[in-house]
Amino acid sequence: MTRPPSAAQRRVIEEADPVTGRLRGTPAQLAALVRRGLAFRHPRPPHDHFLTPAGHRVREEVPGPPAGSAPDTGVFTARVGGEEEPAVSGPARRREVHSAWQGLLELRRMTHPHGAVDRPCGWERTHLVRAAALALEAAGHRPADADADGYRVRATPQPEAVAVYAPDARTLAACAATLEEAGWQTGEYTEPRTRARYLLASPRRV
Known part of the structure; x- marks a missing residue:
């Protein structure tokens, strides 16, 4: 059985950029995290280290603050819609979202051949709901909450696919356009029982 990371290694993993x-x-x-397969050293300067998918799984096992934590916790959480508290808004939140989106684009650039940023990267494929929600919030869409309608991003049984719900056809079409521009492919469907329209969105591979 693989020995679990040490307390010091867990702290490094927990403090990784979200x-x-x-x-x-x-x-x-x-170096120890690389040997354990929990991190990799990027081949291009400045040769920073990043979590592997296995490292991300370990990180998700580390208890953290709940979704919607105050910005001063230092942990960014994409709003997936449906949170009970009102969505955080204002200049501080917009700066956080912009910074997170730029970080994600940088991760795409560093991990794709030729620095391509036009399609999702490996992290997005292992965090589908959070990745799709970040793309929507970064484009200015409002997540649904207790006080207002908006988008909701949910996991689905299908591999590499999320469902996106919106309060009306216009908002749903706008969400589809945003995701497609961010490198996702989308299709619009109707739930058989509720007749609700939704998007099925998957990261584009090429």
């Missing part, structure tokens, strides 16, 4: 997975630690700590 979007890009970029790590900060001593050379010995980072």
